[in-house]
Amino acid sequence: MTDSPPTIHTPGVLTATADAPAVLRREREEAPPTFEEVYQQHFDFVWRLVRRFGVTEAHGDDVVQDVFLVVHRQLAGFEGRSSLRTWLYGITRRVVADHRKKQRRRRETDIEAVAERSSDRPGPEDRMEQKQAMAFLNRLLDELPDEQREVFVLAELEQLSAPEIVELTGTKLNTVYSRLRLARRSFERALDEARGRGSHSRGDG
Amino acid sequence: MKDENEPEALGADAAAFLDGLRGADDPTAADRQRVRRKVLAAVAATGAAGLASSGGAAAASATGVGAGLATKVWIGVAIALAGAGVVGGVVTTLDDPDEPAAVAAGRGESPRAAAGSESVSPRTEPSEAVPEAPPSDSPAPTPAEPAPVVEGGAPSPANVPARAREAAAPRERAPSAALPAPAEAAEAPEAAPPSEPEASPETLAAELSLLRRAHGYSRAGDHEAALRVLAEHRQTFPAGALGAEREAAVAIALCGAGRREEGRAAAERFSVAHPASPLRARVRSACQPR
Known part of the structure; x- marks a missing residue:
């Protein structure tokens, strides 16, 4: 290679001098939290809500997964206009509502009944x-x-x-x-x- | 925050009842891991999808009983991700800055490369739990209806190996049949360490970006280049979490490159090693003359 090392531009940080502390600007302007951070910090919250908002255990995983797929997809566009938790809550609520609506429609099907019943079977003692x-x-x-x-x-x-x-x-x-x-x-x-x-x-x- | 409108608190009895329950449904470490794996697998499936790109979506329903619909939904989501060009970007957010290779590979990847319209099943088979709801604010694009299944689509008990039947049986909650080490971690008690090798997000992202690169080559018709990248994956991640996807991709790329004998052998090996993999039908049909 030739001469100088490549310059790395980090616009948000470099311009944050006069009016606002870098940290604040960073929080406001820079990339939203990573998926991993969101997952770590909010998984439990989402998980509990999904159950408590009426999703059966048999479907819990899938609904939570849906929520985080939406998060995965939309996180880059999260603008911080609301708190992250509020944003996440909105997603969770929509996904749950959607799930329950469809669930109601097909409640009679045998597969559903079997799936739900099987999830009621006792697992390991302590649980x-x-x-x-x-x-x-x-x-x-x-x-x-x-x-x-x-x-x-x-x-x-x-x-x-x-x-x-x-x-x-x-x-x-x-x-x-x-x-x-x-x-x-x-x-x-x-x-x-x-x-x-x-x-x-x-x-x- | 006292407010005159504030309602009276819950009665002591009910409050005590709730106190006893609060936290009872907190997720376990296994829950967190399992769902994370599913989410990432659903995203990762997109990368492998392109590798299986010579037409048709037969693999979609190859998971058999009960999983067909779920699979389809996930494919829809995965493809939505790819279509939005988000996969590369988001997945690289999982990268550790210390992994320049993964980051570079991820960014160098054109989002278009992953936007294949073909479908493939995610590695983690949602079993009895059929996701009813694609995310409400997702466009929920349904990929082309799966083509009539060539094989393995609706396996009758008679022609499916016992292990495959077992894997598709609805009583298992999160069968990891397609994983390299099909140990059941999902229902393991919290204390027990998962017996399945956990792919760190960084590793998974690095694996994924390699597969996506291979996929890009495959789509462009450069199967030999795809094979080189896949070989690199095999060398770097001999026990990688996406090993099954890689081997499937190898078989398909070999056939695509006209190396039919090798391709068929690879497909056969794949079928034996991953009898319940949703990719199986896809792989086997790849080398068949159409």
Whole structure:
């Protein structure tokens, strides 16, 4: 090779001198986080939401996978106008809604029934109890209207504050409050009823 | 953030109930790994797709029972990725800066090279879990309807090797039949280390970029060049995660190059080594006179 080493241009960083700290500019202007970072930081969140928003275990993997494929595809275009979590939440919600819509349409098919039932089979001992408990919880959540379920899950299970829920869902604060109020009441009632009806024979629903 | 409108908190009983459950459905390390592999495999499938590019989509339904639809959906997604020219870019974001080779190869790759319209199945077979929903905001392009399956499409129990049947059986959650080391990691308890060699994202990206390069050559009709790149892959990643895709590509490229005897032998080896691979039908038909 010949003379000087190749120059590497890193525009975002080099111009960030006068008005803003480099770090800030970097965050604002430069490439969005890598897929790997998003995956590491938010996988658990997406995973839980998918289940709690009513996707059965048999389909959990696929729906989560769908979410991250969309992330994979669209991450480069993520402009940071919302927080990454809000963006990701929006994707998750759409993918889940889409899945459930189609799921409802084909609920009767045999394959579905078999797939879902097989997923209820106990796995290794230690996970079995968890599975049953989660199935129970999901049955309770199933009784809530979707919009109440969403707020309830975010508030009670993800333990987000109301303002955080407002940010994620784009719903007005007062609406969040009223949904949460209704959801809490319904949930308590459903829990009472479910327990009253004989908690000793959970399992085959 | 106290607000007068704030609703009353959940009753103590219900709250305690939820406390007991919170975190019960957190994913395990195996869950994280498994899904990551599936996502990357769905993307990676695009790279291999072009290698299988001489027409038809027979491989699409070669996974057999139950997996056909799932496969198709994934192909759609994978192709959408490729079509958008995003694969190279995004996958290279997984690259470690310390891996200049992978980065360079990835960037040097024209996105067009991966935009083949042919389809191929992802390595990870979604088994009983049929993805109902392509991502709602994806264009969800359905690739050309799979051509009538030449072979292996809807295998009847009679003519499918036992291992293949097993792999396609819906009770396995994430069969890794097409993986080089078909050990079941998916359902392994959290504590157990996955028995399958984990490809790091960096390695996978490097593997992928080699396969994509080969694919580019193949598409351009330069099968010999494709074979050289594939040989490089074999040398660099003898136990690579995309070994099955490579061997499939080798067989197809050999046939494409007119080296039919070698191609047929390679196809045969592939079929034996990966009896349940979704690429099998594609590979075997590649060397057959049409």
